[in-house]
Amino acid sequence: MKNFEFYNPVRILFGKGSISQINKHLPSRVPVLLMYGGGSIKKNGVYDQVLQTLKNTEYYEYPGVQPNPVYEQLMPALDLIREKKIGFILAVGGGSVIDGAKFVAAAACYTGSDPWEILSKQVRVENALPIGAVLTLPATGSEMNGNSVITRASLKHKLSFGTSKVMPEFSVLDPEVTYSLPKNQIANGVIDAFIHVLEQYLTYPSNAEIQDRFAESILLVLKDTGSKVYADPEPNYDDRANFMWAATNALNTSISMGVISDWSTHTIGHELTALYGLDHAVSLAIVLPGVMHFLRVKRQEKLAQFGEHIWGITSHDPQVAIAETIKYTEQFFRCLGVKTKLSEYGIGPEAIDKVVKQLSSHGATVLGGAGDVTIDDVPAILGTRI
Amino acid sequence: MKNFEFYNPVRILFGKGSISQINKHLPSRVPVLLMYGGGSIKKNGVYDQVLQTLKNTEYYEYPGVQPNPVYEQLMPALDLIREKKIGFILAVGGGSVIDGAKFVAAAACYTGSDPWEILSKQVRVENALPIGAVLTLPATGSEMNGNSVITRASLKHKLSFGTSKVMPEFSVLDPEVTYSLPKNQIANGVIDAFIHVLEQYLTYPSNAEIQDRFAESILLVLKDTGSKVYADPEPNYDDRANFMWAATNALNTSISMGVISDWSTHTIGHELTALYGLDHAVSLAIVLPGVMHFLRVKRQEKLAQFGEHIWGITSHDPQVAIAETIKYTEQFFRCLGVKTKLSEYGIGPEAIDKVVKQLSSHGATVLGGAGDVTIDDVPAILGTRI
Numbered sequence: 001m002k003n004f005e006f007y008n009p010v011r012i013l014f015g016k017g018s019i020s021q022i023n024k025h026l027p028s029r030v031p032v033l034l035m036y037g038g039g040s041i042k043k044n045g046v047y048d049q050v051l052q053t054l055k056n057t058e059y060y061e062y063p064g065v066q067p068n069p070v071y072e073q074l075m076p077a078l079d080l081i082r083e084k085k086i087g088f089i090l091a092v093g094g095g096s097v098i099d100g101a102k103f104v105a106a107a108a109c110y111t112g113s114d115p116w117e118i119l120s121k122q123v124r125v126e127n128a129l130p131i132g133a134v135l136t137l138p139a140t141g142s143e144m145n146g147n148s149v150i151t152r153a154s155l156k157h158k159l160s161f162g163t164s165k166v167m168p169e170f171s172v173l174d175p176e177v178t179y180s181l182p183k184n185q186i187a188n189g190v191i192d193a194f195i196h197v198l199e200q201y202l203t204y205p206s207n208a209e210i211q212d213r214f215a216e217s218i219l220l221v222l223k224d225t226g227s228k229v230y231a232d233p234e235p236n237y238d239d240r241a242n243f244m245w246a247a248t249n250a251l252n253t254s255i256s257m258g259v260i261s262d263w264s265t266h267t268i269g270h271e272l273t274a275l276y277g278l279d280h281a282v283s284l285a286i287v288l289p290g291v292m293h294f295l296r297v298k299r300q301e302k303l304a305q306f307g308e309h310i311w312g313i314t315s316h317d318p319q320v321a322i323a324e325t326i327k328y329t330e331q332f333f334r335c336l337g338v339k340t341k342l343s344e345y346g347i348g349p350e351a352i353d354k355v356v357k358q359l360s361s362h363g364a365t366v367l368g369g370a371g372d373v374t375i376d377d378v379p380a381i382l383g384t385r386i
Numbered sequence: 387m388k389n390f391e392f393y394n395p396v397r398i399l400f401g402k403g404s405i406s407q408i409n410k411h412l413p414s415r416v417p418v419l420l421m422y423g424g425g426s427i428k429k430n431g432v433y434d435q436v437l438q439t440l441k442n443t444e445y446y447e448y449p450g451v452q453p454n455p456v457y458e459q460l461m462p463a464l465d466l467i468r469e470k471k472i473g474f475i476l477a478v479g480g481g482s483v484i485d486g487a488k489f490v491a492a493a494a495c496y497t498g499s500d501p502w503e504i505l506s507k508q509v510r511v512e513n514a515l516p517i518g519a520v521l522t523l524p525a526t527g528s529e530m531n532g533n534s535v536i537t538r539a540s541l542k543h544k545l546s547f548g549t550s551k552v553m554p555e556f557s558v559l560d561p562e563v564t565y566s567l568p569k570n571q572i573a574n575g576v577i578d579a580f581i582h583v584l585e586q587y588l589t590y591p592s593n594a595e596i597q598d599r600f601a602e603s604i605l606l607v608l609k610d611t612g613s614k615v616y617a618d619p620e621p622n623y624d625d626r627a628n629f630m631w632a633a634t635n636a637l638n639t640s641i642s643m644g645v646i647s648d649w650s651t652h653t654i655g656h657e658l659t660a661l662y663g664l665d666h667a668v669s670l671a672i673v674l675p676g677v678m679h680f681l682r683v684k685r686q687e688k689l690a691q692f693g694e695h696i697w698g699i700t701s702h703d704p705q706v707a708i709a710e711t712i713k714y715t716e717q718f719f720r721c722l723g724v725k726t727k728l729s730e731y732g733i734g735p736e737a738i739d740k741v742v743k744q745l746s747s748h749g750a751t752v753l754g755g756a757g758d759v760t761i762d763d764v765p766a767i768l769g770t771r772i
Contacts, residue, residue, distance in 0.1 A: 001628070004400045005397065007398070009395035209628040210604065210607055210635055217600055220599065221596055
């Protein structure tokens with residue numbers, strides 16, 4: 001096991017009716033910026049519940065945060081923050097809204113010339129406004145970590161930063177708010193969380209027993225309960241609760257402690273999203289089988305462990321087991337209604353060169369923490385995904 | 387799944403050499419109280435490593451914290467804290483030293499007449515001195531929670547309190563510091579952590595999939611790696627690391643979220659320790675099989691789940707499976723060199739009345755959170771443990 005530092009001070013308020021507790025956790029006499037997305041929270045009752053708990057709080061609304069949150073849409077929030085002396089940001093939405101709030105929180109305290117440098121130059125975040133979150137879509141784990149991914153639309157760049165300074169002070173997880181989610185968003189959430197676990201687990205053995213078993217626990221819950229949540233004609237509270245808590249645990253950093261994490265699937269997937277507007281989870285579902293196949297020998301041990309413990313696949317020949325494992329994994333995504341080939345989204349082989357160019361323009365050479373995927377490997381990886 | 391609030395801001399510094407990082411996490415220009423136990427840290431090099439990281443810090447030593455830390459031994463620390471204007475407590479030791487530091491940290495800021503009221507009257511802790519910990523014995527989980535158990539020797543009372551105010555700001559977990567532990571302390575640590583998990587898991591189904599699977603993950607690691615650590619003639623770093631991280635996760639509150647926890651085994655065990663000086667883990671190993679047997683029908687579902695997932699026991703007749711499960715569990719403790727009957731410690735049937743009287747003197751009626759063990763059940767439970 002590698003040395004590690006674990007720190008996660010996010011307070012989780014979990015369960016039905018938890019939105020009503022928010023006011024107990026807000027700083028007193030501080031104007032709040034209420035950030036949200038396209039307005040679905042106004043249809044499912046979440047907005048009303050939030051306003052109810054804010055009824056004695058001065059707050060200002062900043063709606064319109066987009067999926068894969070966009071720098072150009074977020075920057076005007078800084079004017080409002082200065083003007084109204086905002087001291088707390090409440091993000092109500094999925095990972096995109098929370099990621100957007102994190103960027104705004106850091107940008108509002110940035111002392112350099114251009115907050116984009118937090119992403120483009122990875123300038124260290126020294127301060128940020130405090131954040132709270134109400135999660136409406138279990139998927140990204142952003143509600144319990146310090147990571148944020150932001151797209152600059154004008155450049156088609158999608159970049160990330162991470163710091164404990166933007167970890168939410170609290171996050172509300174009420175499984176009932178997921179009842180109104182469309183099926184494709186549930187599928188995306190299951191796949192996103194599933195691949196988050198794999199980015200941390202499916203690399204090389206580190207003799208980290210707790211982390212491995214916890215990772216497998218989350219994968220099994222997502223496989224079983226995720227499929228049930230997707231298929232169920234009527235929402236079941238406990239299934240939603242298990243799906244929601246699984247997705248949060250998938251990326252609250254506990255399973256990455258002391259092990260070798262990668263994230264090359266995400267690095268490649270981000271470019272597909274930036275170039276073609278594919279949903280984040282869709283881009284991952286396309287790329288992951290290619291990465292698994294490309295690394296079928298180097299990562300044989302963990303791939304075989306994944307196949308055996310999650311899909312029940314064993315074989316005397318590990319490469320036979322791994323081929324089956326990749327097939328089962330891709331099949332799982334397809335059973336959730338997500339297609340896994342570029343051509344199924346009308347994207348041709350020219351995408352490969354475009355992705356490589358994009359990666360190159362960010363100076364990317366090695367694409368993940370495991371060090372076994374470089375920019376030169378992208379044609380081989382995406383070549384199997386046409 | 388029940389509603390829950392999760393909050394654990396303890397920073398974990400994990401791995402070999404981590405003690406050297408302590409000075410980065412101490413407040414500057416604040417005198418530190420260095421608390422430790424009987425002096426084993428002076429033999430195994432931990433004391434020297436701690437002094438090295440404190441070399442630019444004003445600190446005062448408070449040694450002699452006893453196993454099952456004793457109120458009468460801890461109280462004089464308050465004079466030293468006032469006199470030297472101590473602003474931070476560094477606890478170096480096992481759970482007893484950390485528990486002792488937590489009580490002192492709360493007592494130092496207590497505004498009532500007698501800090502014992504924090505335990506006897508469960509007076510709410512409003513403030514406490516900040517704490518850091520260097521863990522030398524994986525067992526109690528105290529390094530990553532807000533719980534503390536204190537014994538008042540003169541009254542033979544062993545009582546607990548819990549508050550996030552006494553959660554350590556950081557805890558150092560260096561697996562190498564466990565290399566010098568005697569075998570019986572390793573056995574105690576494995577058993578203590580194992581039963582911590584069971585107090586949270588072995589109650590009633592709550593449809594909390596992540597929590598159940600995480601609990602089973604910890605149990606399996608303690609069963610497999612704990613046994614290896616106990617038996618190995620030479621310490622193995624990864625085994626020690628896995629044992630250490632398992633014991634911390636056993637009681638950092640993550641597996642108790644949203645489920646029904648109990649703690650009646652601990653409630654009864656504490657009295658045996660207070661009366662007869664039995665090691666904490668030994669008292670639990672004696673009591674637990676009695677509690678399991680007593681609840682074999684009421685808790686049938688989780689007992690059977692535990693037997694199947696941890697010991698691989700299945701049967702058409704769940705009561706047959708549960709009897710086997712209890713046998714395997716007790717056998718596991720015995721294989722770690724811990725005897726599980728009172729008579730094996732020279733304690734006779736008169737213990738039953740004494741335990742009941744002690745419990746009664748604390749006003750205990752219902753003994754655990756699950757509500758299915760009362761003081762009237764103690765004779766039936768301990769009756770099988772003679």
